[in-house]
Amino acid sequence: MSKISLIIAREYMTRVRKKSFLIMSILGPILFAALMVVPVWLSQVEDKEEKIIAVIEYSENNQPVPDSLMMFKGVIPDKEYLRFEYLGNTRLEDMKLALPQSDYYAVLFIPHNVYTSETVEFYTKKQPSLGIESHITRSLEKYIQDTKLIKKNIPVDVLASVQTNINFKTIKLEKGGYQEQNLQNLKRGVGYGAAFLLYFFIFFFGAQVMRGVIEEKTNRIVEVIVSSVKPFQLMMGKIVGIGLVGLTQFLFWVIFTFALTTAAQHFVLGPEVPPAEQLAPKSIFEAGNVPADQITPQTSNAEFSGFLDDLKGVNFIVIIGSFLFYFMGGYLLYGSFFAAIGSAVDNEADTQQFMLPVTIPLIISILVMVNAITNPEGEIAFWFSVIPLTSPVVMMARIPFGVPWTEVLTSMVVLVITIIGSVWLAGKIYRTGILMYGKKVSYKEIWKWIRFKY
Amino acid sequence: MELFNAIGIEKRYANHLALNNVSIHVPKGSIYGLLGPNGAGKTTLIRIINQITAPDKGELIYNGRKFKAEDIYNIGYLPEERGLYKKMKVGEQALYLARLKGIPKQEAMKRLHYWFNKFEMQAWWNKKVEELSKGMQQKVQFIVTILHEPGLLIFDEPFSGFDPINTRLLKQEILNLRDKGATVIFSTHNMESVEELCDHITLINKSETLLEGKINDIRQEYKSNIFEIQYIGLPENLEHAINNSFEVLENKSEREINLAKIKIDDKKSSNELLSKLIPHVQIKSFKELIPGMNEIFIKAVEAS
Numbered sequence: 001m002s003k004i005s006l007i008i009a010r011e012y013m014t015r016v017r018k019k020s021f022l023i024m025s026i027l028g029p030i031l032f033a034a035l036m037v038v039p040v041w042l043s044q045v046e047d048k049e050e051k052i053i054a055v056i057e058y059s060e061n062n063q064p065v066p067d068s069l070m071m072f073k074g075v076i077p078d079k080e081y082l083r084f085e086y087l088g089n090t091r092l093e094d095m096k097l098a099l100p101q102s103d104y105y106a107v108l109f110i111p112h113n114v115y116t117s118e119t120v121e122f123y124t125k126k127q128p129s130l131g132i133e134s135h136i137t138r139s140l141e142k143y144i145q146d147t148k149l150i151k152k153n154i155p156v157d158v159l160a161s162v163q164t165n166i167n168f169k170t171i172k173l174e175k176g177g178y179q180e181q182n183l184q185n186l187k188r189g190v191g192y193g194a195a196f197l198l199y200f201f202i203f204f205f206g207a208q209v210m211r212g213v214i215e216e217k218t219n220r221i222v223e224v225i226v227s228s229v230k231p232f233q234l235m236m237g238k239i240v241g242i243g244l245v246g247l248t249q250f251l252f253w254v255i256f257t258f259a260l261t262t263a264a265q266h267f268v269l270g271p272e273v274p275p276a277e278q279l280a281p282k283s284i285f286e287a288g289n290v291p292a293d294q295i296t297p298q299t300s301n302a303e304f305s306g307f308l309d310d311l312k313g314v315n316f317i318v319i320i321g322s323f324l325f326y327f328m329g330g331y332l333l334y335g336s337f338f339a340a341i342g343s344a345v346d347n348e349a350d351t352q353q354f355m356l357p358v359t360i361p362l363i364i365s366i367l368v369m370v371n372a373i374t375n376p377e378g379e380i381a382f383w384f385s386v387i388p389l390t391s392p393v394v395m396m397a398r399i400p401f402g403v404p405w406t407e408v409l410t411s412m413v414v415l416v417i418t419i420i421g422s423v424w425l426a427g428k429i430y431r432t433g434i435l436m437y438g439k440k441v442s443y444k445e446i447w448k449w450i451r452f453k454y
Numbered sequence: 455m456e457l458f459n460a461i462g463i464e465k466r467y468a469n470h471l472a473l474n475n476v477s478i479h480v481p482k483g484s485i486y487g488l489l490g491p492n493g494a495g496k497t498t499l500i501r502i503i504n505q506i507t508a509p510d511k512g513e514l515i516y517n518g519r520k521f522k523a524e525d526i527y528n529i530g531y532l533p534e535e536r537g538l539y540k541k542m543k544v545g546e547q548a549l550y551l552a553r554l555k556g557i558p559k560q561e562a563m564k565r566l567h568y569w570f571n572k573f574e575m576q577a578w579w580n581k582k583v584e585e586l587s588k589g590m591q592q593k594v595q596f597i598v599t600i601l602h603e604p605g606l607l608i609f610d611e612p613f614s615g616f617d618p619i620n621t622r623l624l625k626q627e628i629l630n631l632r633d634k635g636a637t638v639i640f641s642t643h644n645m646e647s648v649e650e651l652c653d654h655i656t657l658i659n660k661s662e663t664l665l666e667g668k669i670n671d672i673r674q675e676y677k678s679n680i681f682e683i684q685y686i687g688l689p690e691n692l693e694h695a696i697n698n699s700f701e702v703l704e705n706k707s708e709r710e711i712n713l714a715k716i717k718i719d720d721k722k723s724s725n726e727l728l729s730k731l732i733p734h735v736q737i738k739s740f741k742e743l744i745p746g747m748n749e750i751f752i753k754a755v756e757a758s
Contacts, residue, residue: 006553014542221537223506224598227526228554435506439468 004233004240011212011241016248025249029256051105051132054095055086058112064089072110076139082132084108096123108136115144187400188373194323195369195397199362202330202392205246206338210351212238213342213434222434231431235343236423239335246331247324254320315400322399322408329415330392334358336419336426343433344441365393376401386411388418425450456518457482457637458503458606463512465498472498473509474661480606480639480654485632487652487669488641489747491755494658496641497534500610503639504531516606527556530599534610534641536591538583545570545579548598555602562601569597573623588615596624600631607631609640613647625651645748655747657754664754669747676750679718680743681727684711687735695734700727711738 015021057065057072065071067088076084085104087095095107106124114120120140122128149159213235216222225234341354368390372381376398385395385403391411395403432449433441458480465473473495480486488496501507503514505526514521539547545566552562570576573593583591592615600607612628613621628651632638642648648655648669655672657665665672680703685692689705689712696702700722704715712735718727724742731737745753 003554003556006550010550014539215539216537219537219539220533220535221539223501223504223533224531224537224551224595225554226506227504227529227531228551228556 003229004237007229007234007237008241008244011238012244015208015242015245021245021249025252026256028249028253029260032253032257032260050081050083052083052085052103053106053108053132054090054104055084055108055110056090056092056095057086057088057110058092060112062112064091072140072143075143076108076136079135082135099123099125110140114140115148118144190319190400191373191376191397192369194319194399195373195393196366198323198327198330198396199366199369199393201246201250201327202334203362205242205331206334208242208245209239209335210338210342211348212242213339213430214345214348214351217343217434218347226435231434232427234434235336235339235427235430239332239339243328243331243335246327250323250327319399323396325412326392326396326415329412329419332419333388333392333415333422334362336422340426340429340433343430344436344446346437350441361389362393365390368394369397372397376403382407386414388415391415428452455482456480457516458639459515460499460503461513461515463499463502463509465495465502465507465509471661473502473658475512476656476658476661476663477512478639478656478666480637482637483632483635484653485628485638485640485651487648487655488639488658489643489645489648489655489751490641490658492643495661496658497610499658500531500608500639500641503608504529528605530602530604530607532595532599532607532609532612534614536588536595538591538595540584541582543579544575544581544583544586544594547583548594548601551598552601557602565601566597569601573597589617589620592616593620596627600627600636603636605635605637607636607638607640609638611642612640613642613644621647645746645751648747657751659755659758662758664758665750672750673744673747676745676753677742678745679720681716681718681724681740682743683714683716683731683740684738685714685731685735686711686738689714691734692731695731696727697730699730715743 055070055072055076057070059065059069065088067073067086070086070088073086078084092107092109095104099107105126106122106128109121109123111117111120120136122133122136146159150156216225216234222231222234229237337358341351341358344354345351365384368380368384371378372385372394375381381394381398384390385398385407391414395408395411399408428450429446432452433446439445456479458478460476460478463473463476464471476495476499478486478488478499488499490496498507502509505523516522516525542550548566549559549562552566553559557565570579575590575593575597578586578590578594583594586594596612599609607628609628612624616624625647628638628640640651652669654667655665655669656663683692689707692705692712692714693702696716701717701719702714703717704713706713716727718724724740728737728740
């Protein structure tokens with residue numbers, strides 16, 4: 001085993017065996033899976049409380065309609081935790097008074113002129129959720145539209161045949177005739193998540209390099225080790241070893257997140273998820289007849305399984321592949337800076353003055369990244385994804401939207417060249433700094449080290 | 455034949471001169487002591503030998519030629535501030551450092567087991583370094599330093615932090631290493647260990663060499679021709695016998711045997727003194743007083 005691989009193995013093994021690594025490996029994916037599953041889960045949990053809404057209808061003479069004459073009876077289908085009771089011969093004023101003490105969640109008042117005013121009133125104790133509101137309005141709109149059409153003597157079967165549902169699909173045309181479904185929001189989310197994760201990884205593992213270097217320096221263990229290996233080997237061994245820890249962590253996260261999402265899908269939605277296409281909104285004619293308990297679980301599942309279908313539209317192989325490249329690239333670039341800083345100071349408190357120029361480009365990357373996910377092909381996004389100090393984070397945010405391969409290649413080549421330069425520079429600072437003690441180091445001093453000839 | 459020479463070393467830090475024209479000549483197979491008060495420049499010199507800092511002037515000669523960067527691999531260095539990874543296990547760490555020195559894994563394990571047995575440290579193998587006492591850590595570090603059997607060993611204050619038993623153990627090991635052919639340079643304040651171990655010394659004070667050479671030569675140089683005589687007979691008889699031809703520094707009765715210290719000047723010999731005394735008192739012992747290193751150290755430093 002060569003000396004540098006011994007160093008890599010030590011750096012890797014001592015970190016991977018730590019409890020904190022195991023905790024991070026498990027907690028990370030749980031957090032990610034939670035980020036995907038919890039919103040869906042919450043939306044379901046929210047309505048677990050049984051809600052009963054009283055529906056009142058008034059006739060032309062502004063009087064309550066008796067039960068038998070209620071036109072809207074059964075128009076709004078019940079949902080799993082939402083029921084509608086159609087009250088005949090009930091005055092709105094009485095209900096309004098009785099509501100606070102009653103078991104009703106709300107009172108829906110349908111006035112006689114609903115066909116012209118297109119307005120209903122909703123009296124409630126609490127702010128209704130958006131789901132309830134849209135459920136009611138959609139059902140009523142549909143019914144009123146159909147009723148109006150029937151009044152114009154359009155037969156029911158014609159009505160059913162003209163039933164149209166427009167799905168808005170944006171198709172982006174690439175050069176070469178290649179088409180891609182555009183799922184802007186999802187891509188934004190993926191881009192943001194990947195870029196932010198990259199930023200976090202670079203910072204987290206870069207700081208570990210720095211701390212490791214400072215440990216060796218203050219321990220004086222480096223004085224013993226430099227009689228066995230060259231300082232450059234020691235530095236690279238540490239950077240590569242910790243980088244592999246980062247990759248391992250990332251792979252764990254990918255595998256666990258995948259496993260957890262699959263498991264969550266299984267438990268939250270049940271084993272069989274119906275394809276989203278079969279759940280297209282139904283017309284009033286079916287909706288009225290379908291028993292409530294059959295339709296309800298499916299509609300809520302549709303949102304989630306639709307989301308999962310959308311996820312399939314994102315090329316995860318490309319995203320994970322680019323993440324690996326840009327993580328290694330960004331990490332090597334910043335890791336070499338962090339190693340140089342660690343070697344130049346005597347303790348962690350002294351790192352402040354040198355940390356600033358390293359953290360600023362990283363923070364700029366995050367700012368530009370936010371811009372890049374809304375405008376992935378803009379000038380700013382382009383340039384900052386080529387400039388090596390910001391390219392890993394910014395390019396990562398753009399990747400899910402599809403970036404021309406020439407741009408990706410340019411960005412990668414520039415990054416690799418910069419890494420060679422930064423590692424060389426860091427090596428020069430490191431070999432002098434790591435053995436220097438008790439000297440307050442300035443930028444001028446470091447410049448002197450860089451120009452040292454050996 | 456000298457294994458290592460440092461000639462005319464000068465090292466300047468921002469506002470003070472750490473070493474001024476210091477030279478050492480270390481014969482092969484010898485134990486060489488670097489002595490000097492705190493802050494004299496011993497550690498700076500050791501760091502220069504180990505290529506940790508570069509001298510501003512002077513040169514290092516190894517085996518009769520200019521010191522090369524690779525020669526560092528043939529040096530075992532025990533720094534004064536011990537360097538071990540605190541969170542790493544003792545055995546694992548020792549094995550790691552041994553393999554970094556280029557010893558194959560099997561061989562390293564064999565040697566480590568030998569030394570851990572010898573120093574009765576087997577039980578520490580799976581402990582973390584931070585769980586060990588300072589002295590225990592030092593033993594680990596000592597083993598790691600000598601494990602690759604380097605030709606030149608450099609110990610910076612090897613005995614500090616050791617109890618008398620471990621100090622004796624370590625001294626014995628240093629002598630054993632020398633007998634097996636290693637050359638040892640060590641710095642210390644412990645003059646007793648210098649007398650026991652060293653063949654050659656350098657005394658540095660305030661960045662400059664005060665003394666350098668064979669320890670016996672230096673002690674001879676510092677002797678002042680004083681002889682201690684144990685005798686039976688009256689002290690007055692002794693005074694009478696000498697009759698002012700020698701300087702009597704001390705003359706006292708101690709139970710049956712009396713003791714006198716007499717200085718002989720350069721023109722006379724010890725035999726002349728003896729021949730004067732023999733007719734008058736009965737001589738029990740007669741020996742020249744040679745100063746100890748402690749005395750020489752204090753004398754030399756105070757005189758400079």
